[in-house]
Structure formats: C-alpha cells, structure tokens
Amino acid sequence: MVAADFGVMALILATFSMHVVMFGIEVILSLVVLGLLIYNRKTGDENALKVAYDYMLYISMTYASAHFFLTATTVFTLTFYPTFLILTGQALFYPLLWIFVALLFRLALIAWLYYGWFDFDATKRLVFSILFSLAGVVWIYLYMTLLAFMNTPDGLVSTDPMVIDNVRLFLNPTILPLLLTVVFGAGAVTLFILVFIYTGKLKKEENEFYSKLNVIYLKVGYYLFLLFIPSLLAYIFSLRTHSEHKFKNMVGWVFAQDAPTVDFGWMFFIILLLVVVALAVTSILVFKYAKEGLDLNDKVQYYMLMILGPVSAIIFEMVFLLNLISQNPYLIVAPELAADVPAIVTTTAVNDIANVTDVTSLAIFAMTPLFLAFLSLMYFIFSGRAHAKEDPNFKSAAQL
C-alpha cells in the first residue's frame, strides 16, 4: 500500500466508521427515549418526559452527523473507487432502496416528535416513538446487509450481466452475528456516554433523577457490554467460515497462523486489552460501588465513571475500523470473483487522477480543524449547554 493509497483508505475508513458509530448511537438513543416514555406512562414521573425531550436534541444532532459522514463516505468512494460505487449501487439496489426509505421515514419522525413534542398527547408520543425505534432497528439490519455483502457477496450470481439473488442477499450468513455485535455494542457505548454526561452534571449539582438514571444506565450498559463480547467473537468466527481471508487478516498472529496480506493482530490485541479493562472497570462499578450508591466525591469512582464512555466508544470505533481494514486488498472479499474483475473490487484500483498528494493532503488540512470544531459542537450539545441560560455579559444591540 503506497502512501497515497493509505491516505485514501484512511479517509474512507474514518468517515465510514464515524458514520456507523453515530448512527448506532442515534438508534439506541431512540430506544432509550421509548423506555423513558414507557416509564413516564407507568409512574407519571415528569422528569422522564423532560429527559426524553432533551435526548431528542441529541438524536437530531447524531442523525445530522451520521448523515454528513454518510455523504462524505459516498463522495470519497465515488472519487477514489467510482466503478466500485456504481457496481455496488446496481448490485445492492434493494437494500439501498429500503435504507433510503427508512432514512426518510426516521427523518420525518424526528421532525414530528421534536417539533410536535408539546402538541402531542402521551399516547401519540408513545406511538411515534415506537415507530421511530422500530424503523431504527430495521435500518440497522438493512445496513448490515451492505457490510455483510462486503464480507462475502452471497447472492451475487454474476457481474456481467448483473444478476442478483435478493433473498440470499438479505440472508447473508454473517448478518446475524454482525447485527448483534452492532446492537449490543452501540447500546453499551450509548449508555456509557450518557453515564459520562450525567456524572459530569452530577458533580456540579445534585439531582435525584439524574442519579437514578446514572445507576440504571451503568447497569444496563454493563449487561449489554457482556452480550457484546460473545457477539463480537461469534462474528469474528463466522468470518473464519465465510470470509477466511478477512478473518486471518483481522485476528492475525493472535488466532491465525498467517495473515494473507496485512497482519492486524496487533489491533485485535489492543481491542481485547481494552475490552478487558472496560469489563474490569464496569464490574467493579456495578458490583462494588453501585450497590451502595455511587459517590462522585470519591475520585476513584468519579474517574472510573468518566473514562467508561470514551473507552467504550474507542473500542466500538476500533472494531469497525478493524472490520473494514481487514478486507485489504479487497473492497468486496471474494478472491475467486476478484480474479476475474480485479479492477472493480480491489483497494489498489484507486482512481489514478484522484490518487495524488494534493487530494489527500487537502482532506487532512480541511478535515483536522473541522473535526475539532465538530467535537466542540458535540461537547456543547451533549453537555447541555445548548439549553443553558444566556451569558450574563451578553449585550443586546441597543446596549452596545
């Protein structure tokens, strides 16, 4: 892989994995909102309703960000692998079509729920929220058909002319473990990020409801994390059967004797280490501290709660990076197919014109400050400053 190729791949991988993480968080948040609405209906606790509304802002922000990263991925792929994009666009017509439908359906529901929140009665809100969450889960499933197709193009009968068996496309053997990995992983990450947010808030001011939520999120997140680990292993081992090339690259020296192209065993090993650390931290928090009630004045507990969100997000992001990068040198892992049409499905077939230093360096120079600004925006929104009171030093136009 030459330097520019590496830049190209890094760009596509970075935007695509950010997209997957953002949209995973967004879908899980919609399930959390549903949970809060059900809780409000059962107990009549108004706090749950207020918090659920706050989450709608987080949802709209993560939705917009996920959308941006999707557009970026599409454009970068069009730039560097135009033929591949056209081919997959034709081959995956139905999954793409339904993803598009689900995307628009969810957008309409976000708008309705967010803007109509105070106009709707409790039942209407609940119904919209159920539809919203369901569409999210279906959306994840549809998305997994794309990723699974890249693992092994099950259902692709021929490329010239394009013949697709759509049933097999939707029943790809790697879909189920991948789906479980994403749902449990995104679930744990989202809840741990919420723990991070509430720990920060509770440190500044006491709030009984937030304390209660913090403990619930920590515990549920912990169990989801426990489920995430076997799902991830099941996914990786499903690759051994259905996409051996990818499996060997992915686990490298840790589980396989040799890696066909690049040994990413080191990355896999780091992920395993981080998983062990996160598991240890959450186990101590859940079984030792949470039982007696979390004490944020205890520095050990405070820092443990604060690192959980970022560490789990890094694990999730790394898992997706590893999943994509292990394809190397294939965009669709199918060596027997690649032998016939290597220009379409290999990473080395980068568009010559685009594969120049100007293009990749432009991306790095433009993306770095923008990404920092993006992180500031996320911090601003998730820390609750978007709803905070105005700056007392602010002067109106007349006062100036």
Added chain:
Amino acid sequence: MLRAFSEFGITVHWIILQYSIGIWTIAVTLEILARVKKQENYLKMARSLSKVAIIIFAVGAATGTMAEFGLLLFWPGFLELVGIFFFAPLYIEVFAFFAEVIFVYLYHYTWKKVGPKFHIFLGVMAVGGLILSGLMIVSANTLMSFPPGIQETYNPTTGEYQSPSYIYTAPNGTEIPLNSTQIQNMIESDPEQYNELLEATVMKEGVIGIVFKTPGAITSFMHAIVAAILTSIFTLIGVYAHRIKRVKEEKKEYYRDGMKILVILGIIYSTIQGIIGHFMADEVARFNPEKLAAMEGTCTVCGIITISDIPILGPITEATVKFLAYGSIDAFFPSYMDIPEEYRPPLIIHYIYYTKIGMMMSLFASLLLIAYFLFYKKQDTPEWVRKGMLGYPVSIQVVSIFGWMTREIGRKPWTIFGVLTVEDAARDGPVSTGIIILLTVYILVISFGLWFIVWFLNRLSSDELLDEIEEEDMKIADTEKSDKSIEEENT
C-alpha cells in the same frame, strides 16, 4: 419518465437550498447591521430567521440524499464519468458541507450564550461554508456546460457555425483538437484512448484547479448564490407584507424595519444580479452558441412567435442583446437551423428565458416603487402595492426555476456538452418493481419537500415565532432572577 422525476427531485432540492443559503446570509447580515446600527429589531429578525431556518438542513439533507440516490441509480454513466474525472467539486463540497453543519448549529444554539463578536464569527463561518458548498455544486454543473478544453467556435461577424470543439492534451503533452462528432466516434470505437486524453487534459489543468479555471465557473457560481439570496429576500418581503396587515400597531414597526432593510438589500442584489447575468450570457454566447440560438429562437421556419416579432420592442431587444453579447448591433445570432438536427436544444427555452427576464425586471421595478413609498414618501405602501407583494414568494421562485430550466434544457441533448448525451448518461432497461417503489418514494419525498416549503412560509409568518423568542427571553430573565435570589439568600 425516470429522468424527469430525477430532474424534478433536484429542482425541489434546489428550491429548499436557496432558502438555506439565502436566509442564513440575510440573518448574519442583519446581525452585523444590528450591532453596527444598534437596531434591536434587526437582531430580533436575525434570531427569528435562524430559528426557522435550522430545520431547512434536515429537509435539505433528505432531498439531497434523494438527489444523490437518483444520480446513482438513474444516471450511472454520468456519475461514473464525473467520479473519475470531475470529482473535485463534490470532493471539496464534503468539507464545505461539514463546515456548514457545524457552524450553522453552533450559530443557532449560541444565541445570547457567547459574546456578540464571536457569535458573528460563527455566523460568518456558517455562511462561508454554505457559499463554498454552493460554489462547488455549481462548479460541477458548470463543468457539464463548459467541459475542459472547450473552444469558441462561433463567428458572430459572419454567422458561421461549427459544432462544439475542444483541445485535448495527449499523455505526451501534444495538443489534439477534436470536435463533438470525433469525440462521439472515439468513445464508441476506443473509449480507453478517449479516457487517456481526458485524463491528461484534466491533469494539465490540475484536478482541483479545473474547478475554477472552467469558463463560466465564477459567473455561474455568483449568479446562483445571488439568486438564492434574492429568492429569500423577495420571499421575506412577501411574508412581512402579509404580516404587517394582521399585527397590532405596536408590532408593526418590527415589520416596517424588516421591509425597509429587505427592500434596500433587494435593490442592491438585483442590480448585482443584472451585471453578473450579463457576463454569464456573454459566456453562453461564446461557448454554447446552440443554447443562444434556442434562447433567441433564431428559427424562421419553425413557426414560432419570438420576441423579435413584437413591433418596436422586438428590434430594440434584439439589437441590445447583440450588442451585449458581441459588442456590435450588426453581429449575427447563430441560426438554429445551422445546428445538426440531433443536437438542437428545444425551442421552448426561448419562452422560458424571456418570461424569466420579464418577470425579474417587473419585480425589480416593483422594489423601486416600494422604496419610493417607504423612503421618499416616508409612509406605508398603499394597499394595492402591499397586495402585489404577497405574490413575491411564488413569482421569485418561478424566476429562479425558469433560470434553472434555461440552463438545463438549453444544454440538451447533451448531459455533458459535446461529450456525453443524455442517452449515454442515463440508465436504460425495463422498469422493475424496485424502480416503481423508488418512484413512489420520490413522489412522497417531493410532496414532503413541497409541503415543507408551504410550512416554512407559514412558520416565517406565524405570530408564535416572535412570541417564542419573547418567552425564551422571559424564561432566561426568570432563571437569572431566581439565581440572584438564591445567591442573596446564601450570602
């Protein structure tokens, strides 16, 4: 049918994007003016505009994805060519879009939470992102009308017409002139050779530089951006004219101030647009004579009535256009019949183009009339003028869409002028179930987009908007009061 839907989807996207660019630009301009002129109403206006326009992003993103999806599925030939050779505008647009998303949200959520100068900085960054984004998308479209290597072939002194010609660069650096027929033959017989030529030509210009070096790039961009701003200005004037009649006297001042500043901005931008429009038409005359022939309807045997047939006005218009396009009233327009039949654009654009020009001139004249009442007579506009203003949101959209139609239909039968025909660019084959589903989705999204535009106009003119801002201010004041009393109690 599929192409028509795809084009219609892009048009709906464009209608929404115009508001996105225009409203944010006006909001930031008003905020700057508010700070400079110490005008509280301008500040309120800027805030209410940002409050309404924030949702445009979501809808713009939906219709944008729809347009993207439509290109991928309906125009694979075109998209592949763009992806390989003309990717730079879309590529740079990604970064502009990112800046847009970040700074527009920051601008919206930081009202009264950061210092005024920093808030204006955020606004300027947001508008910068929006404008850069517009520049890139329009550049991609400009490359379709003025592909690399395009040459001036028409001689206005003699009226001699030649088919579109290009100078390509061979991989060894030699220049190779080719006309559109030769290009078509080469694509048919040896596509690899053509791709090599195009690649060398693009590389010579620079993959990124090509975005700015194409003839028409800067004028097309400025024309589109000013069109977006003008569309928003006229829409807002229409909305304010609607409101001023319905609100109580104490609130009328807000709308009066709004109308005054918008009329000034409208006159300035319309004048700028006229100047840019001239330069743009000049480039069409030089590089796209086929389009000019259709725009001027230069066909004596086609049985159409053109503007030149109108007594007095016709000859004056013709002479003026000749002078503006070629610097001489004795010049010749390209004859429509000289163009090979298969490459003639539809003559309908003659009517579309002149309707657009006529409507825009009327709108400009009406702005001057409003200015006369507001600034010279120092009174509200008479009722008949106010009623006329109510038609602005629709009229200005018609002008904008007709302008867009002239550009797009005028390029037909080419998708990329002289290089790729619509037939080669679009998908062919039977209509499958999937396509039918997709069309249904398209219709739903387009309907949603149209409904949104109506909702947006309603929201801009709703009583609740100003009340919401006042309510928010009161809440903030209450919180401050209670914070103060807690502090006092503590001390």
